[in-house]
Amino acid sequence: MPPRPIRPAVYAAALALSVLPALSGPAAHAAEGEWSAAPVSAGGGRPYFYLEGAPGSVLEDRLSLTNPTGRPLTLRLRGTAATGTGTGTGAWITPAAAEVRIPPRTRAEVPFTVTVPVGAPPGGHTAALVASGGGRQARVPVRVRVAGPVLAALTVEDVTLDRGNSLIRYALVNRGNTTLAPSLAVRADGLWGRRLRRPARPLPVALPPGGRAELTEPWHPPALDRVEVRLTVTAPGAARGEATATAAFVPWGPVAGAGCAAAGAGAALWIRRRRRQGADAPQEARPANELATTGAAS
Incomplete structure (x- = not known):
């Protein structure tokens, strides 16, 4: 009582x-x-x-x-x-x-x-x-x-790749009814292999029931690749949560320059071919009245 x-x-x-x-x-x-x-x-x-x-x-x-x-x-x-x-x-x-x-x-x-x-x-x-x-x-x-049954549930949400600031942005949400001390593991894989591996480590945050924390993770995005980033969060007594984000990284400046150079080379080649075709073509026969006029003048 x-x-x-x-x-x-x-x-x-x-x-x-x-x-x-x-x-x-x-x-x-x-x-x-x-x-x-x-x-x-x-x-x-x-x-x-x-x-x-x-x-x-x-x-x-x-x-x-x-x-x-x-x-x-x-x-x-x-x-x-x-x-x-x-x-x-x-x-x-x-x-x-x-x-x-x-x-x-x-x-x-x-x-x-x-x-x-x-x-x-x-x-x-x-x-x-x-x-x-x-x-x-x-x-x-x-x-x-x-007192009562304790539910420990943790999710990671809203993962985005901030290229300009070289950051991985994400949110942790406590979906249970007890305070959680989360840990985070990060991995990134590209078309040409592994880009990032960080084992699970404790985060400096305590999430109360219903709490949400907006966090960031630094990283160095590749210059040219298509990468999938996977975040895995765990907490004592809670099932782990995962979320991913995918992005393609292309150096548009060099690519655009190479495209312009290729377009210019193609245009020059086309002009040269047109000129060569004009030089090799047979001359057209002159009209008869033009030939007669020319002879009389002689």
Whole structure:
């Protein structure tokens, strides 16, 4: 049975009781340092919150705010929207108080709840608790694993060959309900053999459910060839996806010059042949009256 949300009055009491003397003895040397925000941890520090629950459940945890300075500190708290929720942009996180006043050299533990929407898809989701004050801001990640069947599906789409910039352009789309860390392999084959081979390597991108990333891959296109470029993407737990693009590369400048030269040579040859044919042709007989006139004149 999912835990019930804490009532505001209980929140206030929990917050008041959690104000503890934070620094004494050797730790007091850090009294003039900056304030900090981190998950409350019984043994060892946690770099982020990790919570699990079914859609519709309410999860609870505590944020530790430490004021090592010699003056009171007021911090404002808010939760960010969870990524890849499929349920809009509303924040899942509700802190016990939107504003917390912390006495000098004191640590406050602030409860908060994470309300998982009823329609939240299974898989991993990431949000954050944000504390701000004293001219700075701190974000503490909140990772939520929503129970249910996990579907990992990844596709590569819209592959195009940008000749002018020597780039392969493509898009990765997460068609599943869990965040994916994709890897990419590239190969290119031409009429005269292999043009490019790049084995699979991790990409510097994390795709949330439903996420789309427009990416590029550098390459050197051939001067003269017909090439098929094939992209293969994989991710842990996901079926691999493939897509191809084909293009013909022709150096039109030299080709056009050669064509003009060939056309000129052909025209010159035709003219020479016509002249030769005219020189070799028999002279036509003159008319009889023209011959008679010529004789009389003699």
